[in-house]
Amino acid sequence: MSHDYRPMWSDLGLDLDAHDALLDVLGKGYADIFLSQTNRPKGMEYFDFVMSEVHGLRIKELLDEKEQGRKIIGSYCVFVPEEIALAANATLIGLCSGAEFATEQVEQYLPRNTCALIKSSFGFKLGKVCPYLESADMIVGENTCDGKKKAYEILDDLVENLYVMDIPQVKSTQGRALLKAEYYRFKEAVEQLTGVSVTLESLKKGIEIVNNKRKAVHRLAKLRAASPAPISGLDALLANQVFFYDNPERFTASVNAICDELEERIQAENGVVTKSAPRVLLSGCPMAVPNWKLPWIIESSGAVIVGEESCVGERGTRNVIDDSGSTIDELMDALVDRYFKVDCAIFTPNKERLNHIEEMAKDYKADGVIHYGLQFCQPYLIESIPVEKALDKKEIPTLRIETDYSMEDVGQLKTRVEAFIEQLK
Amino acid sequence: MRFAGIDIGSRSIEVVVTENEKIVEYRQSDTGYNPLEHARKTLQGLTFDHLLATGYGRNLIEIEFDSPTVTEIKAYARGAKALYPQTSTILDIGGQDCKVISLYESGKIRKFEMNDRCAAGTGKFLEIMASTLGYPIEEFGAGALNFSNEITINSMCTVFAESEVISLISKGENRNDIAMALHKSVARRAISMLKRLGTNGSLFFAGGVANNGCMKELISNELELEVFIPEKPQLVGAYGASLLAQESYQ
Numbered sequence: 001m002s003h004d005y006r007p008m009w010s011d012l013g014l015d016l017d018a019h020d021a022l023l024d025v026l027g028k029g030y031a032d033i034f035l036s037q038t039n040r041p042k043g044m045e046y047f048d049f050v051m052s053e054v055h056g057l058r059i060k061e062l063l064d065e066k067e068q069g070r071k072i073i074g075s076y077c078v079f080v081p082e083e084i085a086l087a088a089n090a091t092l093i094g095l096c097s098g099a100e101f102a103t104e105q106v107e108q109y110l111p112r113n114t115c116a117l118i119k120s121s122f123g124f125k126l127g128k129v130c131p132y133l134e135s136a137d138m139i140v141g142e143n144t145c146d147g148k149k150k151a152y153e154i155l156d157d158l159v160e161n162l163y164v165m166d167i168p169q170v171k172s173t174q175g176r177a178l179l180k181a182e183y184y185r186f187k188e189a190v191e192q193l194t195g196v197s198v199t200l201e202s203l204k205k206g207i208e209i210v211n212n213k214r215k216a217v218h219r220l221a222k223l224r225a226a227s228p229a230p231i232s233g234l235d236a237l238l239a240n241q242v243f244f245y246d247n248p249e250r251f252t253a254s255v256n257a258i259c260d261e262l263e264e265r266i267q268a269e270n271g272v273v274t275k276s277a278p279r280v281l282l283s284g285c286p287m288a289v290p291n292w293k294l295p296w297i298i299e300s301s302g303a304v305i306v307g308e309e310s311c312v313g314e315r316g317t318r319n320v321i322d323d324s325g326s327t328i329d330e331l332m333d334a335l336v337d338r339y340f341k342v343d344c345a346i347f348t349p350n351k352e353r354l355n356h357i358e359e360m361a362k363d364y365k366a367d368g369v370i371h372y373g374l375q376f377c378q379p380y381l382i383e384s385i386p387v388e389k390a391l392d393k394k395e396i397p398t399l400r401i402e403t404d405y406s407m408e409d410v411g412q413l414k415t416r417v418e419a420f421i422e423q424l425k
Numbered sequence: 426m427r428f429a430g431i432d433i434g435s436r437s438i439e440v441v442v443t444e445n446e447k448i449v450e451y452r453q454s455d456t457g458y459n460p461l462e463h464a465r466k467t468l469q470g471l472t473f474d475h476l477l478a479t480g481y482g483r484n485l486i487e488i489e490f491d492s493p494t495v496t497e498i499k500a501y502a503r504g505a506k507a508l509y510p511q512t513s514t515i516l517d518i519g520g521q522d523c524k525v526i527s528l529y530e531s532g533k534i535r536k537f538e539m540n541d542r543c544a545a546g547t548g549k550f551l552e553i554m555a556s557t558l559g560y561p562i563e564e565f566g567a568g569a570l571n572f573s574n575e576i577t578i579n580s581m582c583t584v585f586a587e588s589e590v591i592s593l594i595s596k597g598e599n600r601n602d603i604a605m606a607l608h609k610s611v612a613r614r615a616i617s618m619l620k621r622l623g624t625n626g627s628l629f630f631a632g633g634v635a636n637n638g639c640m641k642e643l644i645s646n647e648l649e650l651e652v653f654i655p656e657k658p659q660l661v662g663a664y665g666a667s668l669l670a671q672e673s674y675q
């Protein structure tokens with residue numbers, strides 16, 4: 001904080017004024033939304049620190065890694081395997097895309113009715129405000145939804161180092177074979193980038209590091225089943241967001257430290273809300289930093305979020321990889337098995353996601369589900385209707401919210417969410 | 426003991442004071458550009474023991490008068506349940522929004538939907554169109570019911586609908602026919618919301634637009650519903666809030 005990072009940002013080619021403006025909004029939003037919460041676990045201080053240094057110290061660390069010969073890879077989707085990056089001496093960072101930026105410039109490249117997430121990823125590039133994007137040696141796009149697929153064609157002209165990964169859309173034998181072939185192709189591309197070959201040991205090590213990170217968030221998720229909830233949904237979401245760009249080992253240790261603390265809290269029945277506070281499961285599109293609007297509305301209306309069925313959440317982090325294989329190919333197979341279970345709405349059919357929502361609602365003792373769809377996101381908006389119907393059959397109240405990153409609809413959303421919470425009481 | 430409910434909408438403020446669940450006093454005023462000031466004035470001189478606020482501006486009251494709040498969804502559901510116990514569906518078309526609430530038999534809320542993003546399909550839309558056609562708002566519905574030819578208005582958007590109306594006028598179309606077409610376009614929106622949530626024989630119709638006979642007829646004919654309209658349909662939210670004030674006190 002006291003350190004002057006401006007020379008570093010300027011070396012990265014950031015637009016310093018625009019970047020100041022972004023940090024200002026981010027800092028204010030963070031203070032209003034996170035720091036104003038009461039009775040937070042002590043361990044959240046680590047995440048407060050990470051957030052305060054999100055464009056500072058962490059970037060410096062990455063640049064230091066680069067100096068020592070490591071490469072940085074940026075990704076937009078949980079299908080890009082971090083294990084492979086780590087095994088070939090690269091660091092994988094999730095690029096966030098959670099805020100509106102440089103909208104006018106973005107609309108010179110993308111139609112207005114593109115989802116906010118895609119627009120935001122362009123805004124960060126065009127507005128020159130994301131130091132992660134600018135430090136990346138390789139940016140990985142993936143053929144998931146139509147919006148992203150087509151947007152990468154355009155992004156390719158805006159960045160020099162875009163790599164596009166193909167992703168199957170059906171969970172079939174052929175689909176699995178495609179994913180495996182694409183992961184091998186990615187492995188080779190990373191090896192070429194870093195000049196380091198993936199070995200059995202390095203892949204095992206990569207898997208172990210990421211497995212541990214996932215196990216730590218699984219542990220956190222389970223603890224939220226307790227009543228009263230020992231941690232707010234906002235704080236747990238933050239941990240899931242930081243998952244994407246922190247140093248993996250340090251992240252794992254920090255999440256485990258919070259879990260130790262939460263276990264004590266649960267013992268003492270010390271919650272962030274009372275036992276009677278309605279419990280909500282959030283399900284739907286990913287929520288990247290600093291997209292905290294809906295969770296903030298929900299929790300400031302007296303409910304507590306007990307789980308996120310989201311790629312920034314359990315859909316993205318569920319399942320670990322079997323690391324018992326004794327050849328690279330066996331490990332690659334295990335890796336494909338794990339990723340192939342991600343039930344993103346770009347898959348058809350996608351019954352697994354519905355089952356998972358029901359399972360989560362039950363496991364985390366949710367009183368209701370709020371389905372969050374970004375405007376113009378066809379995959380999730382279309383799935384939201386069958387989700388609502390299925391939950392209705394199980395008598396789980398559901399609210400479908402369609403929104404974007406702007407603050408214009410906060411009043412309307414608040415009324416809907418509050419009415420839904422009254423319904424749960 | 427007297428209980429007051431205040432409903433601060435984006436266009437109007439309603440206050441109801443009840444004693445033993447009966448309305449003993451009520452007031453209405455415009456929200457204006459300073460809702461808190463107007464709310465204060467509307468409450469001035471009324472005597473009551475407990476207050477509960479609802480509507481868009483409920484949080485202003487919460488802070489100023491230290492009163493509990495509920496959303497308008499809950500307030501309307503409560504008011505409707507008291508006035509017409511057999512209902513399971515509530516339609517409210519107010520000045521600036523339109524909502525449908527579906528209830529369980531117990532009176533608990535099952536589902537709700539709101540259109541509060543634009544004026545289309547609300548009382549505001551009808552007001553603007555009535556004035557474009559030169560009707561006083563109270564006579565707009567009756568005028569529409571006197572239509573003779575069926576025409577359609579395609580635009581849902583207030584701005585485009587208005588220019589469509591102007592071009593119909595200049596084509597020499599009968600004003601009652603245009604009025605009917607406009608009512609149908611508002612009714613269509615409400616009907617599609619009602620269909621999505623499902624109805625069950627009867628409907629409780631609240632909000633200022635419920636006073637419009639043409640709207641009532643269009644909706645009840647299309648959905649084959651028995652439509653019940655309370656005496657003062659604008660007061661349902663404030664009335665519900667006053668009942669909830671009593672319940673939250675007890």
Ligand code: SF4
Pocket residue numbers: 076077078079144145285286311342344345346
């Ligand atoms: S929602 Fe689908 S496309 Fe988006 S990050 Fe998740 S898996 Fe990738």
Ligand code: SF4
Pocket residue numbers: 115116117118145146147148285286374376377378379380
């Ligand atoms: S939110 Fe929906 S439309 Fe946007 S990138 Fe993700 S899947 Fe595609």
